[in-house]
Each structure stands twice: as structure tokens, then as C-alpha cells.
Amino acid sequence: MIDFGGDSRGIWWDRLLLNLDSHLKEKSECLKYIKLAMKDSSILEKELLLIQDRAIKIDKEKEIELRIILDEPVKKCIKNRVLGKDLGDGRVNRFVIRNDENDEVECSVEEVARKYYLENEGFTNGVHDEGAIWHTIFGILFYDIIFDVEEFSDTWISECQDSPIDLPNTLYSRRKTQFDSRFEWLNQAEDQEIENLIRNVWKNNCQITNRECNWSLFESPDIIIDFWSCLPRDGIYQIFKRLAENYRNCRSGFPDLTMWNISEKRVTVVEVKGPGDKLSTKQRLWLDCFQKFGIRAEVCHVAAENDKQLL
Incomplete structure (x- = not known):
């Protein structure tokens, strides 16, 4: 049985607090309910952080104990030429860089940052994919578990599916034994064993479209x-465990x-941010x-060097 609403409690808490704080201007009442919300163990991490941010803003006496302590990412600020904003397709900012032929071309803010890191930070490879590379590695390492048609046939009800229907909700809980076994193996396996797994999955599946693996990245x-x-190795184990256990929200x-x-x-x-963007x-x-x-995690703020209009 798939529970489609079990992780919505924090959303309703956040909506209640938004109404009390921003719309009704009942700061003391809002603070009272924040204290209750912060004790609710069923609230997911993302909503808990939203609630905690609101608490920090209005709790002048610092009565509320914080439950999430975030490490601050490294912050970098770079500048690049930017064109005008009103150019027809609704993009907030258009940047200009020189390509390999030394021609000026328009590009996204992410491409500005990617070029900067390749030229100034000593990196030889880099992709702008907003996590597709991590999803692809995750999909490859756990391919047989995620896309197991035989054991989890009830999650495959149409030939048109590119993922099991329980991917967002019960991916981990229904396959806990298999996932935990693979996590343990990844921690202990020799490099050659993992390489063999990657090669075998690629060889047998790289022509098959699915929700998790973007084969074109490699x-x-x-x-x-x-x-x-x-x-x-230890870090990637934890990252993929977080993704598997709460796929819908992560x-x-x-x-x-x-x-x-x-x-x-x-x-x-x-994470790349243009002028005025926030995390x-x-x-x-x-x-x-x-x-x-x-x-290493960084936030790269790209500031506008000028504001030329395209004529």
C-alpha cells in the first residue's frame, strides 16, 4: 500500500505559520505554534528548515532550540558581462562569454560559472546538469534493484513506464533489504568489482531510456x-542513502x-546564482x-559587470 500523503504534515505546518506571521501579523501566536511544530518528529527536513528559518526571524528571545545546523558552503563571487533583461523569452539575465573561437556568444549564468571553474579553479571536467550526474551514478549502481520487474511486478503496470510507480514514495522501504545489502557491498568492494558492475550495467542497459540514468552524460x-x-567512498554512500530513503523529497x-x-x-x-537569486x-x-x-560544496554568485542592451 503506497501512502501518498504521509509526508505532507510539514507543508500544512508551514502554511499555518505563514498565515499567522505574514498575513495575520500574529507574531506571538505564530511563535507558539512554531514551538509545537519544532517538536513534531514527523515533519520532513525541508519543511523543518523552513519552519526553523521563520523561528530565527521572529524569535527575538532565542527560546527555540534549533534542530538543523547547516555547514556554510564556500562562497565565491565573480563578475561577467550581462545583456539587458527584456529580450523576449522571460529570462532574468543573459550573459556574454567568448567561445573557443573567440567569438562573443550569449549563455546562461551556469555556463559562465562552469567556464570560470575550468579556467581558474584547476578543474578539467565539468557539467551543468542540476544533479543528473548523481542520479545517473545512483541509477547505475542500483540498477537491478530500482528496475527489478520480476520481484516488484506490481510497480510495472505499463510498457510505457520509464520507472517503477513507487519510485517517489516507497522505493527504499519496499527494497530495504536489497538496498542495505548493496550499500554494505559498496563500502567493502574492491575498485575492480565496482568497475565491473558499472561496465556490465552500461553494456546491458545504455540503450534503454529510464527516469534515473542520463546515458548521454558519458x-x-x-x-x-x-x-x-x-x-x-564513505561520502557517496551517505549521499545515495539519503536519496534512496526519501527519493520524493530529495x-x-x-x-x-x-x-x-x-x-x-x-x-x-x-550552486550558481545570478543577480538577485537566493538558495x-x-x-x-x-x-x-x-x-x-x-x-566540497560552493555557491558561486555571478554579478553583472554591465547592463548593455542588445540593439
Whole structure:
């Protein structure tokens, strides 16, 4: 039985507090209910952080004990030329960079940051995919568990599906034994064993479209293996465990960029923000997660160097 509403409690708490604080201006009443909400163990992490942020804002006496302590990501600020905002398609900012042929081209704020990290931070590879690379590695390492048609046939009811119907809700709880066994194996397996798993999954499935794996990110399994060799084994175990256990609420919010250097065996994730942009709750939580588990996490703010209009 799939529970589609069991994780909505925090959403209703947040809505109540928003009404009391912002609309009714009942600060003392809001603070009273914040105290109750902070004791509710069923509230998910993302809503709990929203509630805690509100508590920090209105709890002048600091009566409320914080339940989530986030590590601050590294912050970088860079500047780049920006065009005018009113150019027809609703984009907030359009940036200009020089391509490999030294021509000026329009690009996204994420591409500005990716180019900066490749040219100035010593990285040799980098993608702007907003987490697709992490979902792909997760999908490859747990492919037989996620896409098991035989044992979990009730999650496959149409030939048109690209994922089991319980992916957002009970992915982990229904496959706990299999996931935990694979997590334990990943912690203990030799590098060659993991490489063999990656190659076998690629060979047998890279032509099959599914929700989790973006095969086009990698030209071959060798590139996946090179990327995997840069990751801290304990850290990646924790990151994928968080994703598996609460897929519905953790599938989004991954940093925009993933940058790596194979020879130096280092990886950095980067959330890119243009002028006026702020981190969302899910983004803050994922940055904290990567930082805590041994993968450098950064926020790159791209400021406008000028404000030219395209004529």
C-alpha cells in the first residue's frame, strides 16, 4: 500500500505559520505554534528548515532550540558581462562569454560559472546538469534493484513506464533489504568489482531510456569510472542513502554544476546564482549534505559587470 500523503504534515505546518506571521501579523501566536511544530518528529527536513528559518526571524528571545545546523558552503563571487533583461523569452539575465573561437556568444549564468571553474579553479571536467550526474551514478549502481520487474511486478503496470510507480514514495522501504545489502557491498568492494558492475550495467542497459540514468552524460563507461574514482567512498554512500530513503523529497535541489579533476582526484559541486537569486531550502540541504560527507560544496554568485542592451 503506497501512502501518498504521509509526508505532507510539514507543508500544512508551514502554511499555518505563514498565515499567522505574514498575513495575520500574529507574531506571538505564530511563535507558539512554531514551538509545537519544532517538536513534531514527523515533519520532513525541508519543511523543518523552513519552519526553523521563520523561528530565527521572529524569535527575538532565542527560546527555540534549533534542530538543523547547516555547514556554510564556500562562497565565491565573480563578475561577467550581462545583456539587458527584456529580450523576449522571460529570462532574468543573459550573459556574454567568448567561445573557443573567440567569438562573443550569449549563455546562461551556469555556463559562465562552469567556464570560470575550468579556467581558474584547476578543474578539467565539468557539467551543468542540476544533479543528473548523481542520479545517473545512483541509477547505475542500483540498477537491478530500482528496475527489478520480476520481484516488484506490481510497480510495472505499463510498457510505457520509464520507472517503477513507487519510485517517489516507497522505493527504499519496499527494497530495504536489497538496498542495505548493496550499500554494505559498496563500502567493502574492491575498485575492480565496482568497475565491473558499472561496465556490465552500461553494456546491458545504455540503450534503454529510464527516469534515473542520463546515458548521454558519458561517452563510455570509462568516463563514469574515472568520475567514480574521484569520489570519497564513505561520502557517496551517505549521499545515495539519503536519496534512496526519501527519493520524493530529495530528488531535486542538487547543485547546478559538478566539477572534477581526475588526476587530482577531487570533485566540487557548485550552486550558481545570478543577480538577485537566493538558495532554496532543498538546495541548502543538499549543499550541506555534500559538505558534511566530504565533497566540497560552493555557491558561486555571478554579478553583472554591465547592463548593455542588445540593439
